[in-house]
Amino acid sequence: MGSIPITRSTVKKPFLISNLQGARGGKSLHLAGTPLLHVSEARQVRTLFLQVGLNTLPSAHEERWLAMGMDTSKQKEQFQYAYVAALAAHAGLNRGDFSVDNDSVDVTFQGRGYRGQIRNPQIQLQLKCTSRRLVSGGVIKFPLPKKNYDDLRGDNVVVPRYLAVLMVPEEVGQWVMHHDDCVALHNLCFWVSLREAPASTNADSVTVDIPLSQRLTTDALRDMMTAASDGRSM
Template sequence: MDLSRQKEQFSIAWVRAVVSVAGYAVYQPEVDDDSVDLGIAVRGGRGTVRSPRLEVQLKCTAEPIWQSDPMRFTLKKKNYDDLRGDDLLVPRMLIVVCVPEDVDRWIDQNEERMILQRCGYFLSLRTFPARSDGKASVTVPIPRRQQFTVAALRDIMCEIGQGRRP
């Protein structure tokens, strides 16, 4: 498997691990033509919106973007346009999983634990402006405090369940 596919599969596994611990379900579109790699669904819920959902675009990088705050991540303009805006039925987010350059360091495991190296970060592009500068890519700032953790995911899904957009 080439490195690009390894990154793709690792980011999917990483997000699935967080989602499963949060107690939610993951669904995967048959075709990724709308910049949605995975969907996250809550069964039922106690908010004003029943069964809230979130759709995510996953990216994985070994670039040391995590060394700055905010991190700067470059997206294809198509992905940027598909993720931004307030007119989506299901809210969308970008999740960037940062990994070590050495693939053999992505996982550290023994009988007691398995550590997935490094960290994932999320960004809602809902309020980002349309871009018409003719460039093929857009660089977005991702605050390091926006780590994609179980607690953060629960907060996001609760917000969606209350009828608010993250």
Template sequence: MFISNQKEQFNVAYVHAIASQAGLNTGNMRVDDQSIDLDVDGKIPTATKNRFPKISLQLKATSQKMVKNGVIKFPLPRKNYDDLKNDRLIVPRYLIVLLVPDDTDDWIQHHAQHMSLHNTCYWASIKNDPSVKGRSKVTVDIPLTQRLNTVSLLHLVTLASEGKCA
């Protein structure tokens, strides 16, 4: 398997694990023509508007050193940028970037009572970012404070239940 495919599959597994802990459903897109790799939805008992909200995720994984001054500087293909930025969407879309170690042997550590996944996912909403023209890639700044974990994933889905996007 190509390393790019390994990163993609590991990223899907990582987000699936977080969603499972949060009690949310995930669904993979069969064709990624709208820059959506994974949908996340579920019942939110505290929701006031939509009790079954959904968010869509564009997953990216990299072992490159892209962190500068507490921000991931991620070069996103222009098509993905435009698809995620689209302001005419009902379902909020987020960019999810998983930083992985260079060596695939370091992605998962097996222990006697558990296993651990390395490293960490981060999320960004680029809905309100500026429009760009004439570039094939757009660098998206993702603050390291926007770590994707169970609490933050539930927060993003809860926002969607209120008709909002982060």
């Protein structure tokens, strides 16, 4: 197989790690779904990026990761779960999840020792992660699948439910930054309650406005749990 000339315009961004799974064993390498050239080792990917002058270059330590990368959508799912689980651990909440996700609930958190009507309140979250630029007018305009929308809205549920959307950089390598004194997870997560959201006649999805003022933090999780203890939703 002959090689195709590589230029900056040839390589489409974002660089899709999932398409590098065939980079070993003499298969065609794909960048953003376009066959570019024949490679036998993932190290040649690094050389390719150097040749076209891209700054978002994988380090030598990431070459094995490039050749064995997880599908990007699955990475987003796992990354947000870890992000939210870290906040919950910091808030002192117990975490649980169901083996089957058929009710738009990805994770459940439970507290203990609260002084409201319920001493061991619970909250449930539907998790979404995106690198798309969806911010407009101080809100995230998130296209939520219709099933998720219907499952999250309404007050006829025992446990308060919330939608949590994590905004991540387009480049997977920028999701986690390692510093001398800390590890930083990028970027931020935001939440909204659809408890009083109206019914929608849309067939596939409903655009949900998530205020940028509603960041999902340790304190936000604690406030949600306090509200649940009092028998209400935020």
